[in-house]
Amino acid sequence: MRDDPQVVALVTRASGGDQGAWHELVDRYAPLVYTICTRYRLSNHDIEDVGQNVWLLLVEQLGKLREPAALPGWLATTTARECLRVVTAANKSGRLGTGLDDSVLFVDDTAIDEEILMAERNAALRAAFAELPPRCQQLLSMLLRDPPCSYAEIHAELGIPVGSIGPQRARCLDRLRRSSALAALGANESKINIRGGEPGA
């Protein structure tokens, strides 16, 4: 994943002034930056502050990133550093009152590494999903609703015979599995545990 050609291409294009590529980068990695902020339990105001700093720093660094593929790591450590500064400043000024405990100050590297891997995997899955034909996207979206749609509801909305839903689901997932976006994911994957995934949910 460290040499994900998509990320390298986006960084190169954005650094050349392509705003669309920048927007894609932000869409792709906003969840990573946001999740790390929530780990530090920042207020929305502080999250916005940290986000602004992180993206502005990245804009300035775009042309200087020695290894564009290492962007997720750069974003994660930069975000963690910015969060820590906000937390420390708030703590000094007593703004957080008694709500602050030590665990906030020590979001450890392992947790950050895990966020990076998760973010890369999630970004690849979303990209793979976006490559699917609309029909597959609709079907999988209905299956992913909370609670998941019944086959009868899927039949009513998409007009797929109930008996074909199972096979179509399998074909769509197979396409997802074989997509080029997911192919970029490497051996790191086996180290990640799926969190909170219910079968069929």
Place this chain on the structure above:
Amino acid sequence: MRDGWDDERLLAALGEAIRASQAVPSWFVETGKNAFAWHNIDAELAQLTYDSSTDMERTAAVRSETASIRALTFTSAHLSLELEVTENSLLGQIIPPRPGALEIHTRAGEISTTEVDEIGCFAVDPIPDSPFRLRCRTADGTDVLTGWIAI
């Protein structure tokens, strides 16, 4: 991993990926997208080289809990900006002294301008209450932009 995941795990992982993206507020994403306005600003970046309130760490943006008097220095290859925060305003001087114009850029993208006099002095009043950066264009054509400042 592609062969390692059965349908149930793959679908669950996809659901998680989509939910992770949906959990991000749209204002957060917009903030990130808007940052591109700063790409390729044709100005020399001035780094924070001194901050009386922290004094220990170089950072792109600085913050302080109180509005007490504070001194900051930003340095680029061609000039330095020395800033002094007083109760009500922000006073500054360009070193070496020379006249020009000073722009105050806010995060929201607003720009206000103030004059830099013959001996390089300027005042920013009132002090912006959200982070800002200063861009200094001198009469001799030097164009310098500071990092973010929060006071």
